Amino acid sequence: xxxxxxxxxxxxxxxxxxxxxxxxxxxxxxxxxxxxxxxxxxxxxxxxxxxxxxxxxxxxxxxxxxxxxxxxxxxxxxxxxxxxxxxxxxxxxxxxxxxxxxxxxxxxxxxxxxx
Amino acid sequence: xxxxxxxxxxxxxxxxxxxxxxxxxxxxxxxxxxxxxxxxxxxxxxxxxxxxxxxxxxxxxxxxxxxxxxxxxxxxxxxxxxxxxxxxxxxxxxxxxxxxxxxxxxxxxxxxxx
Numbered sequence: 096x097x098x099x100x101x102x103x104x105x106x107x108x109x110x111x112x113x114x115x116x117x118x119x120x121x122x123x124x125x126x127x128x129x130x131x132x133x134x135x136x137x138x139x140x141x142x143x144x145x146x147x148x149x150x151x152x153x154x155x156x157x158x159x160x161x162x163x164x165x166x167x168x169x170x171x172x173x174x175x176x177x178x179x180x181x182x183x184x185x186x187x188x189x190x191x192x193x194x195x196x197x198x199x200x201x202x203x204x205x206x207x208x209x210x
Numbered sequence: 211x212x213x214x215x216x217x218x219x220x221x222x223x224x225x226x227x228x229x230x231x232x233x234x235x236x237x238x239x240x241x242x243x244x245x246x247x248x249x250x251x252x253x254x255x256x257x258x259x260x261x262x263x264x265x266x267x268x269x270x271x272x273x274x275x276x277x278x279x280x281x282x283x284x285x286x287x288x289x290x291x292x293x294x295x296x297x298x299x300x301x302x303x304x305x306x307x308x309x310x311x312x313x314x315x316x317x318x319x320x321x322x323x324x
Contacts, residue, residue: 099253128311133254137214137314138254150309186253189298196243197310201253 097121100194100204107208115176116205120168120189126150127164128199129172130186143162144170145192175207213237216315223322229287231318233300236281240302244273244312248297257298258285270300290322295313 100119108114120127126145130138142162143150146167155162159178164170174181184206188199215234223229231244246254253280260267260274260283267274273286287294300315 126309135219135316136244136314137216137310139314140311141312143309145309151311163259197244197259197305198256199257199312201246203251203253 098151099187099189099200101205103201103205104203105206107210108177110179111176112177113173114177114207115171115173116185118139118172118202119168120170120186120187122202123191124189124200125167125192126190127170128188129162129170132204134183134187160166179209182207182209212316214300214313214315215276215299216318217307219316220321221263223290223320225284225292225324226289229290229294229320229322231285231298231320233283233315234281237301237302237304237313239304239306240313242303243276243283244301244303246299248264248299248317254299283317293324295320295322
């Protein structure tokens with residue numbers, strides 16, 4: 096079974112530029128998550144999708160971050176404009192989303208450096 | 211306000227000995243707990259979980275203990291192996307709320323010396 100795919104793996108941009116990350120979840124997984132992991136901290140949930148609808152985006156800085164999940168499969172996370180404090184690893188995860196299944200499967204992440 | 215805390219940023223253990231990683235939580239709504247393991251340049255991988263209706267769950271060398279009254283859980287690895295060297299994250303969720311969103315602790319870096 097293929098795992099969660101993410102691209103790019105690394106990205107370096109200057110502040111005020113824009114950037115986009117892509118995620119392809121495990122086939123058949125209804126729920127998709129985007130996390131931000133700052134160095135030395137645990138992952139922090141940014142947004143959760145169930146199929147192509149948003150379940151929770153309360154911690155997404157909506158003035159600069161946006162995310163979409165077209166057709167309930169792939170997802171993109173965009174930052175525009177980027178700030179220095181956005182430097183982090185952005186992790187995508189997916190889960191079956193069915194009752195009784197709580198395990199999330201993570202992709203390798205995209206390491207973003209904002210200079 | 212950190213609802214899930216891992217107070218030890220790092221832990222060093224000799225190969226063959228027991229590793230004990232600790233996690234504390236403050237939110238009484240949390241009723242399901244998970245441990246993830248993370249190697250450098252990889253995403254976290256699920257290790258073991260426990261429901262609040264249990265106080266222990268075991269899977270091979272890994273055992274998780276839950277003390278609900280103390281709002282504390284621990285992961286025991288016996289015997290520890292060099293391949294266990296990684297960052298371990300504790301995570302918690304409430305099955306009573308929609309979405310089962312995970313709240314993670316800050317992680318503990320485990321180093322197992324040969």
